[in-house]
Amino acid sequence: TATLSQLENIPYLNSILSKKILEFRNEAGYFRSKRELLKVEGISEDLYEKIKIYLKVSKKTFKNLYSGKNYNAVNKNQSGKSVLKSRLRSRFLQDLQPKSGFLSGKYEGKRVKFYNQLNFKYTALKYDLEANITTEKDPGEKNLTDFISGFAGLKSSGYIKEIIAGDYVLNFGQGLSMWTLQAFSKGADAINPVKKKGKGLKGYGSVNEVQFFRGGAININLSELRHFNINLFYSDNYFDASSNILTGDIQSFYSDGYHRTSTEIERKNSAKEKLLGGRVTYEKGSFRIGATYWQSKFSKNIIRDSSVNLFKISGNKASVTGADYDIIIKNMNLFGEIALSQANSLASVNGIMFTFLNVANVIISYRNYPADFTPVHSFGFSERGETYNERGLYAGILFRPLKGLIINSYFDQYKFPYRTYFNPVPVNGNDFLTNAEWKISKELLLNLKYKNENKEETQKHINNEGREVKSIVNRNQINIRTGFIFNIKNNLRFRSRFEYVNVEYRNFTGSNKGYLFYSDIRLIPVKRMTLDTRFIFFNTDSYDSRIYEFENDIQGVMSNLPLYGEGRRWYVVIKYRPFPFINLSAKYAETYFEGVKSIGSGNDRIEGDVSNRLSFGLEAGF
Numbered sequence: 001t002a003t004l005s006q007l008e009n010i011p012y013l014n015s016i017l018s019k020k021i022l023e024f025r026n027e028a029g030y031f032r033s034k035r036e037l038l039k040v041e042g043i044s045e046d047l048y049e050k051i052k053i054y055l056k057v058s059k060k061t062f063k064n065l066y067s068g069k070n071y072n073a074v075n076k077n078q079s080g081k082s083v084l085k086s087r088l089r090s091r092f093l094q095d096l097q098p099k100s101g102f103l104s105g106k107y108e109g110k111r112v113k114f115y116n117q118l119n120f121k122y123t124a125l126k127y128d129l130e131a132n133i134t135t136e137k138d139p140g141e142k143n144l145t146d147f148i149s150g151f152a153g154l155k156s157s158g159y160i161k162e163i164i165a166g167d168y169v170l171n172f173g174q175g176l177s178m179w180t181l182q183a184f185s186k187g188a189d190a191i192n193p194v195k196k197k198g199k200g201l202k203g204y205g206s207v208n209e210v211q212f213f214r215g216g217a218i219n220i221n222l223s224e225l226r227h228f229n230i231n232l233f234y235s236d237n238y239f240d241a242s243s244n245i246l247t248g249d250i251q252s253f254y255s256d257g258y259h260r261t262s263t264e265i266e267r268k269n270s271a272k273e274k275l276l277g278g279r280v281t282y283e284k285g286s287f288r289i290g291a292t293y294w295q296s297k298f299s300k301n302i303i304r305d306s307s308v309n310l311f312k313i314s315g316n317k318a319s320v321t322g323a324d325y326d327i328i329i330k331n332m333n334l335f336g337e338i339a340l341s342q343a344n345s346l347a348s349v350n351g352i353m354f355t356f357l358n359v360a361n362v363i364i365s366y367r368n369y370p371a372d373f374t375p376v377h378s379f380g381f382s383e384r385g386e387t388y389n390e391r392g393l394y395a396g397i398l399f400r401p402l403k404g405l406i407i408n409s410y411f412d413q414y415k416f417p418y419r420t421y422f423n424p425v426p427v428n429g430n431d432f433l434t435n436a437e438w439k440i441s442k443e444l445l446l447n448l449k450y451k452n453e454n455k456e457e458t459q460k461h462i463n464n465e466g467r468e469v470k471s472i473v474n475r476n477q478i479n480i481r482t483g484f485i486f487n488i489k490n491n492l493r494f495r496s497r498f499e500y501v502n503v504e505y506r507n508f509t510g511s512n513k514g515y516l517f518y519s520d521i522r523l524i525p526v527k528r529m530t531l532d533t534r535f536i537f538f539n540t541d542s543y544d545s546r547i548y549e550f551e552n553d554i555q556g557v558m559s560n561l562p563l564y565g566e567g568r569r570w571y572v573v574i575k576y577r578p579f580p581f582i583n584l585s586a587k588y589a590e591t592y593f594e595g596v597k598s599i600g601s602g603n604d605r606i607e608g609d610v611s612n613r614l615s616f617g618l619e620a621g622f
Contacts, residue, residue: 002022004018004019004022004286005283007021007022008197009197009199010051010054010055011050011051011054011192012047012050012051012192013051014191014192014195014333014353014355014361015195015326015328015333015335015353016042016328016331016332016333016353016355016361017040017042017043017047017355019286019328020040020041020042020043021037021040021043024036024039024040031057032057033057034048034052034055034057035048036057037051037052037055041357041358042355042357042358043358044358044400045403045404046404046406046439082122082123082124082125083122083123084120084121084122084123085120085121085122085123085621085622086118086119086120086121086621086622087117087118087119087619087620087621087622088116088117088118088119088618088619088620088621089115089116089117089118089119089555089556089617089618089619090114090115090116090117090617090618090619091113091114091115091116091554091555091556091557091615091616091617091618092112092113092114092115092615092616092617093112093113093115093139093613093614093615093616094111094112094113094139094613094614094615095111095139095606095611095612095613096612096613096614097606097607097608097610097611097612098111098606099111099600099603099604099605099606100602100603100604100605100606100607101140101260101261101602101603101604102140104603106260106261106262106603107139107140107260107261107603108140108141108142108260108261108262108265109137109139109140109141109142109143109260110139110140111139111140112137112139113136113137113138113139114135114136114137114144115134115135115136115137115207116134116135116136117132117133117134117135117205118132118133119131119132119205120132126156126157126158127154127155127156127157127158128154128155128156129152129153129154130151130152130153130154130155130203131150131151131152131153132150132151132152132203132205133148133149133150134147134148134149134150134205134206134207135147135148135149136207138257138258138259138260139260140258140260140261141258141259141260143259146259147207147209147257149166149167149204149205149206149207149212150166150167151164151165151166151167151168151203151204151205152164152165152166153165153168153203158221159220159221159222160218160219160220160221161219161220161221161229162201162218162219163216163217163218163219164201164203164216164217164218165216166203166204166214166216167203167204167212167213167214168201168202168203168204168212168213168215168217168233169181169201169202169204169211169212169213170200170201170202170213170217170231170233170377171196171198171199171200171202172198172200172231172279172290172292172322172324173196173198173290173292173322173324173337174195174196174198174324174335174336174337174349174380174381175196175198175337175378175379175380175381175387176320176322176324176337176338176339176347176348176349176375176378176380176387177292177293177294177320177321177322177324177337177339177378178277178279178292178294178320178322178377178378179196179198179377179378179379179380180211180212180213180377180379181206181208181211181379182208182211182379182385185381185382185383185385186383186394186410186412186431186433187433188408188433188435188449189398189408190363190396190397190398190408190409190410190433190435191353191361191363191396191397191398191408193381194351194363194365194381194394194396195333195335195351195353195363195365196380196381200219200231201217201219201231201233207257208255208257209240209255209257210239210240210253210255210257211255212237213233213235213237213275214235214236214237215233215234215235215236215237215275216233216234217231217232217233217234218231218232218233219231220232226282227282227283227284228280228281228282229280229281229282229283230278230279230280230281231278231279231280231281232277232278233275233276233277233278233294234275234276235273235274235275235276235296236272236273236274236275237272237273237275238269238270238271238272239253239269239271239272239273240253240254240255240257240264240267240268240269240270240271241253241254241267241270241271241300242254242267242270243267243270243271243300244303247301248300248301249300249301249302249303250271250298250300250301250302250303251303254267260603261603271298271299271300272298272299273296273297273298273299274296274297275294275295275296275377276294276295276296277292277293277294277295278292278293278294279291279292279293286327286328286329287327287328288325288326288327289323289324289325289326290323290324290325291321291322291323291324292320292321292322292323292324293319293320293321293322294319294320294377295317295318295319295342296317296318296319296376297316297317298316298317298318299316300316301314301315301316302314302315302316313374313376317342318341318342318374318376319341319342320339320340320341320342320374320376320377320378321339321340322337322338322339322340323337323338323339324336324337324338325337331354331355331356332352332353332354333352333353333354334351334352335350335351335352335353336348336349336350336351337349337380339373339378341372341373341374341375342374343372343373343374345370345372345373345374346370346373347368347369347370347373347375347378347380347387347388348367348368349365349366349367349368349369349380349381350365350366351363351364351365351366352364352365358400359399359400359401360397360398360399360400361397361398362395362396362397362398363394363395363396363397364393364394364395364396365381365393365394365395366392366393366394367380367381367382367390367391367392367394368391369382369386369387369388369389369390369391370388370389370417371388371389371417371418372388373387373388373389374388375387375388381394383412383414383429384416389416389417389418389420390414390415390416390417391414391415391417392412392413392414392415393412393413393414394410394411394412395410395411395412396408396409396410396411397409397410402438404438404439404440405436405437405438405439406436406437406438407434407435407436408433408434408435408436409432409433409434409435410432410433411430411431411432412430412431412432413428413429413430414428414429414430415427415428415429416428416429422457422458423456423457423458423472424458424470425472427455427456427457427472428455428456429453429454429455429456430453430454430455431451431452431453431454431455432451432452432453433449433450433451433452434449434450434451435447435448435449435450436448436449442487443486443487443488444484444485444486444487445484445485445486446483446484447481447482447483447484447485447497448481448482449479449480449481449482450478450479450480450481451477451478451479451480452476452477452478453475453476453477453478454474454475454476455474455475455477456472456473456474456475457472457473457475458470458471458472458473459471459473459475459505459508461508473505473506473507473508474505474506475503475504475505476503476504476505476506477501477502477503477504478501478502479499479500479501479547480499480500480501481497481498481499481500482497482498482499483495483496483497483498484496490524491523491524491525492521492522492523492524493521493522493523494519494520494521495519495520495521495522496517496518496519496520497516497517497518497549498515498516498517499515499516499517499547500513500514500515501513501514501515501540501545501546501547502545503544503545511541512540512541512542512544512545513540513541513545514538514539514540514541514545514546514547514564515538515539515540515547516536516537516538516540516547516549516563517536517537517538518534518535518536518537518549519534519535520532520533520534520535520552521533521534528576528577528578529574529575529576529577530573530574530575530576531572531573531574532552532572532573532574532575533570533571533572533573534551534552534570534571535568535569535570536549536563536568536569536570537568538563538564538565538566538567538568538569539565539566539567540563540564540565540566542564542565543562543564545564546562546563546564547562547563547564548560548561548562548563549561549563551571551589552571552573552587553573553587553615554573554575554585554586554587554615554616554617555575555583555585555617555619556617556619557615557617563591565593565594565596566593566594566595567591567592567593567594567609568591568592569589569590569591569592570589570590571587571588571589571590572587572588573585573586573587574586574587581620581621581622582618582619582620583617583618583619583620584616584617584618585616585617585618586614586615586616586617587613587614587615588612588613588614588615589612589613589615590610590611590612591610591611591612592609592610593609593610593611594609595609596609597609599611
């Protein structure tokens with residue numbers, strides 16, 4: 001019963017493969033087991049292993065259960081009985097070394113970070129009900145519910161497909177006209193991040209304090225009437241901003257969500273945006289087109305810094321009109337979107353994807369985001385994570401030359417046609433990446449990654465006359481990474497990685513170099529318990545040559561830390577499920593920096609050479 005849109009939203013599945021799964025199901029009648037997916041053209045053994053956890057096969061159904069948690073899945077009871085499920089998620093985090101802001105009293109609250117979420121789902125035969133409330137307190141904030149979010153929603157199989165009251169997000173097309181959540185950009189996967197997979201309307205349960213709407217939205221399903229679908233939405237939401245003392249106009253927006261100091265508290269919810277809009281989608285088989293329009297009004301005028309166009313809009317109104325398309329023709333997928341802002345600036349992104357049997361996937365995408373495009377609620381594919389002042393051509397390939405060997409590679413050429421905050425003139429850049437993963441056996445996986453990035457940047461230096469001047473120079477960064485994963489037994493995994501970085505500026509002497517090495521172990525000592533521990537050694541010349549590393553963390557937390565300077569870090573994560581409905585997790589992490597007397601700066605300064613943190617997590621589902 002899974003639809004094309006549902007399959008597309010499964011990680012690692014693109015539109016072409018999703019269509020082939022449906023074609024196979026239509027011919028066979030239904031799937032008898034998950035492993036029948038391997039009969040679908042383009043589904044390899046390694047891809048099957050990645051997607052099987054998101055799928056369920058019953059006697060004559062094939063349902064997409066992608067949700068992230070079993071007890072949170074939209075799971076119709078096969079007996080037709082109603083099901084009520086609830087979930088409680090709590091997290092506690094605290095840095096053990098006090099920061100300067102706490103010692104001086106500038107941070108008015110306690111050092112602890114609290115997060116709590118309560119979710120209810122009632123599933124009946126023809127409809128689902130869901131209610132959610134989320135609260136968060138950042139370190140230094142006084143109020144235990146400094147941020148609070150919630151929604152109530154209904155999903156049904158009738159004309160009212162979904163309706164939400166409260167907080168929600170909208171993700172349409174390729175992100176030019178409406179996309180309120182950030183998404184992954186370029187990386188080791190050369191194919192999937194390029195084409196966005198818009199999930200449309202969704203209740204908001206995260207803790208980003210700006211990227212959501214507050215009001216009401218409805219999704220009307222007219223599939224029986226010529227395959228039309230309509231979304232209508234309204235929002236009346238506050239946001240953080242600083243204003244001009246004399247005029248009251250907005251000078252700056254703030255998206256970090258911190259309300260620790262008197263200044264941060266003063267700008268909390270100091271401005272408001274009212275937004276009204278809608279979207280119409282026509283979908284028939286492998287053909288899908290959509291049109292989106294919204295307009296908003298701010299409670300205060302917005303001042304734009306004309307010298308660098310730092311703020312993308314001015315005045316107190318904004319609007320965008322957009323159209324997108326997604327067409328699958330055999331092994332080819334055409335997709336794209338155009339969007340017109342209230343300044344009559346037209347942005348666009350267009351792409352094409354091919355698949356060649358089980359051997360290769362290829363994608364090519366061109367983007368053109370003018371400098372005067374005003375992306376208030378946009379997040380298109382880009383180099384900088386900004387949907388304005390950028391043109392680029394991207395080409396990527398996923399290649400399977402041998403069984404178990406997967407090579408991802410891309411080249412991206414881009415230009416920023418207008419000056420930016422950091423660069424007073426237009427600049428260019430490009431980057432190239434190749435990532436190879438070779439699964440030699442069920443136990444051993446090898447990895448090798450090479451990335452070369454060239455980019456023009458503004459740098460300060462002393463000229464021959466002894467004056468400090470700024471020049472546009474070419475910055476070249478090379479990253480080389482190698483590693484392996486070895487599953488010794490079902491309850492023991494060993495992993496290791498080494499990465500080298502080299503940063504050079506043309507016509508400047510010297511370079512910034514560095515390396516990072518880590519080894520970690522995953523152990524399952526007893527049933528329902530998992531132990532992860534990692535030891536990291538790093539040495540880089542400066543922040544400019546920092547190296548990032550993803551870490552294991554407590555349930556619901558994703559960590560991608562930049563490490564620089566010289567030092568070592570280690571952590572241990574314990575996850576335990578004492579009962580089928582309770583998950584406990586804890587993490588202790590410690591970083592030691594060689595030869596420093598303090599860490600950080602300003603209110604976040606820590607005296608000494610050690611930074612450590614303790615975290616706890618609880619999830620209970622009934």
